[in-house]
Each structure stands twice: as structure tokens, then as C-alpha cells.
Amino acid sequence: MKRAVLGLLAALSWTSGAAQEVAFGYVEWPEAVVKTHVVASVVEALGYETTMHSLSLPLVFRGVATGDLDVFVEVWLPSMESMITPYLEEGTVTMSARNLEGTLYRSAVPTYVYEAGVTSLADLAAHAGAFGRRYYGIEPGNDGNEIMRRAIETDTYGLSGWQLVESSEQGMLQMVERATSRGDWIVFSGWRPHWMNNAFDIAYLDDPEDIWGGEGFVATVANTRFLEENPNLARLLAQFRISLEDQGAWIDGYGRQNRDPAEVARTWLEANLQTVTRWAEGVTTAAGEPAAAALEAAFAGEGD
Missing domain, CATH: 3.40.190.100 (Glycine betaine-binding periplasmic protein; domain 2)
Known part of the structure; x- marks a missing residue:
């Protein structure tokens, strides 16, 4: 099974230049599944193709580092610090933003x-x-x-x-x-x-030896080369932020209510178009047009 997964990573590589397809990695946690659907849906609305790949956490990090994957939106810190730091230090992975604050x-x-x-x-x-x-x-x-x-x-x-x-x-x-x-x-x-x-x-439980770290945050990381070659998407990822209430609702909708994650994501996007538009300030579609009109066309509904 591990050999098959590594073969999948080898098959996902992207070519140099601006991306027309964005490869998202995720782990089978409700929050990661729905959040990946949310961001991928926005990227698709801007005219890009996307793929989503479910892997173990170590393989997601390795895939982003090698460029076989482009983006991972669910890095929990400080608990994942020892796993992600080597890739950040070698420069193959870049932290785009802290997309959620106040986690534990x-x-x-x-x-x-x-x-x-x-x-x-x-x-x-x-x-x-x-x-x-x-x-x-x-x-x-x-x-x-x-x-x-x-x-x-x-x-x-x-x-x-x-x-x-x-x-x-x-x-x-x-x-x-x-x-x-x-x-x-x-x-x-x-x-x-x-x-x-x-x-x-x-x-x-209290943790006097601090093996878990304290209150934390969730980060978006991406392959460094991908960000350099795709400044438009890099700006979108840097501006992507949500609230504890948003993520909690996504987890409940998919993880507890067993709704389809794509449905959970789309329902939220349609109800929160103003928030989505803020993520895309200064961002264009893949064709170079302003993002706002494309997002409104994709997610028109009763919003915030």
C-alpha cells in the first residue's frame, strides 16, 4: 500500500510555469476534507483545474516539498512543528498564512x-x-x-x-x-x-512538560516553487482565513451529520460570498479578469 501511495505522488508532478491545475493534499480529518473542498472550489471558480489527494500526513508534507502536491491547508501548530520545520528550513515549503487562530x-x-x-x-x-x-x-x-x-x-x-x-x-x-x-x-x-x-x-489535561505546546493555529503551506510561479494563487492563499465558528460548522456538517463535503463547502460559500470575495482582493481569474465577478457567478446565493 505504501509503495502504491508513493507511486501516486510520483504521478502528480506539475510542469514549470504558471499552473493550470492545482493539486491539493489532505488528510481524512473532517476539517481538512471540507476546508480543502472550500479552497479548491474557489480556485476552480477562478478558472483553474484542481485535484484533491487523500494521503497520510507524512506523505502530504513530502508531496508538497517535492512539488508532487501544491497546497495543504490544515497544518496544526505547534503540534506539527517537528514534522513541517525541516521542509520550511530547506526552503521547499513555504507557510502562506495562518488561516485559523485559537485552536487547541x-x-x-x-x-x-x-x-x-x-x-x-x-x-x-x-x-x-x-x-x-x-x-x-x-x-x-x-x-x-x-x-x-x-x-x-x-x-x-x-x-x-x-x-x-x-x-x-x-x-x-x-x-x-x-x-x-x-x-x-x-x-x-x-x-x-x-x-x-x-x-x-x-x-x-494540563501539560507541565509542554510536550503538546500551547494554544495554537492552523496554517496553509504550499510548495515554494509553486508560489513563485503562481503569484496570483499565492495572493489568494495568503489571504485565506476563517473563524473557529466556520471550521466548527464544517466539521459538524461533514463529520457528524455525514453530509457530502462538497455540499457542505458549497452551501457555506454561497452563504458567505463577501468573505470569499475578501480572500480574492487583488486576485484575478486564470484568464486575467477580476476575481469578484467570477466568484459571484459561481456562488451567487443568499450571503453575508
Whole structure:
């Protein structure tokens, strides 16, 4: 399977000069899926072709660095810092913008566990038996998984001997739902914005060793050569910003309501044309015409 994915990356390369097709990479997180559809829809409205490719997080970063992919809009920082920094430092990848502020990604427990005295990662070891010495993460290669894997391997917080249970976002949340319905103890990777914060009564653990980093943001990154050769799209990506409420609505619509991500994206675009137009200030279509008219034609609806 890994060999097949690497073969896909090799087949995605773009030619020199201004792009007529933009290759977006994404990971199968609801927020990443819908956000990629939103940006790709705007790019298409400007007259470009787009493709979207679902890969593991390490392969997305590698693809953007090599130019096999052009754009990734869901870099969570500071938790992904160790994964993206080498590419930023070598100059193959550039951070276009911070597209979302005020995010949080760290270990969480049900509130009844928090109220029983587990308020910090430093409290886990003393209650290892109640947790079954298991920590629940999402897909292999995810930054949160790697943070907790290193903590286990280095015995940070006395976690040596614990098991990191990797599955998927849906799989992890199913385990959270099962545990909370029974009053069992569970510790897992939580983040906001996300519908889990409304569906489950959870609390985030203190992190005195700062292995997760503090409150964060989400960034857009792109292949450096792509940005240099496509200043029009570079300007669009630099101006793309959303709110916590917007991203939360996208996650709920796709991740919880199981609506089609393209439908979730289009419904939002039609209702927020003024916001979309602000992203495109000073941007033109692929043919060199002002962007505003093209966006209005594509997303005319009852807007903000």
C-alpha cells in the first residue's frame, strides 16, 4: 500500500510555469476534507483545474516539498512543528498564512475523570490501572500520536509501558462514546474546534512538560516553487482565513451529520460570498479578469 501511495505522488508532478491545475493534499480529518473542498472550489471558480489527494500526513508534507502536491491547508501548530520545520528550513515549503487562530490540540479525558483528580498528564501514571495503560489516538503518522509515542518511549510523565492505540478519528471517538456511556476511564487526543466538545463532556489535561505546546493555529503551506510561479494563487492563499465558528460548522456538517463535503463547502460559500470575495482582493481569474465577478457567478446565493 505504501509503495502504491508513493507511486501516486510520483504521478502528480506539475510542469514549470504558471499552473493550470492545482493539486491539493489532505488528510481524512473532517476539517481538512471540507476546508480543502472550500479552497479548491474557489480556485476552480477562478478558472483553474484542481485535484484533491487523500494521503497520510507524512506523505502530504513530502508531496508538497517535492512539488508532487501544491497546497495543504490544515497544518496544526505547534503540534506539527517537528514534522513541517525541516521542509520550511530547506526552503521547499513555504507557510502562506495562518488561516485559523485559537485552536487547541492535546490530551483529554471525560469530565468525570477530571473531577476524580486526573487534571494533568502528570496524573496518568498514578491511575494507570484505571486507564488500562492505554492512550487512544487517531491515524498512524498523526502528530498527536507521535507526541504521545515519544512520551511513552522516554517515560515522560511515567508513561513507560503504556500502549498507544492507533485507529482513526472515527474509531477513537467511538471508543470515547463507548467509555463515557459506561462511565469507564479513557484518555485520548482531543482538539477544538470539533463537535466532540459538544457531544461529550470532556476536559483537557494540563501539560507541565509542554510536550503538546500551547494554544495554537492552523496554517496553509504550499510548495515554494509553486508560489513563485503562481503569484496570483499565492495572493489568494495568503489571504485565506476563517473563524473557529466556520471550521466548527464544517466539521459538524461533514463529520457528524455525514453530509457530502462538497455540499457542505458549497452551501457555506454561497452563504458567505463577501468573505470569499475578501480572500480574492487583488486576485484575478486564470484568464486575467477580476476575481469578484467570477466568484459571484459561481456562488451567487443568499450571503453575508
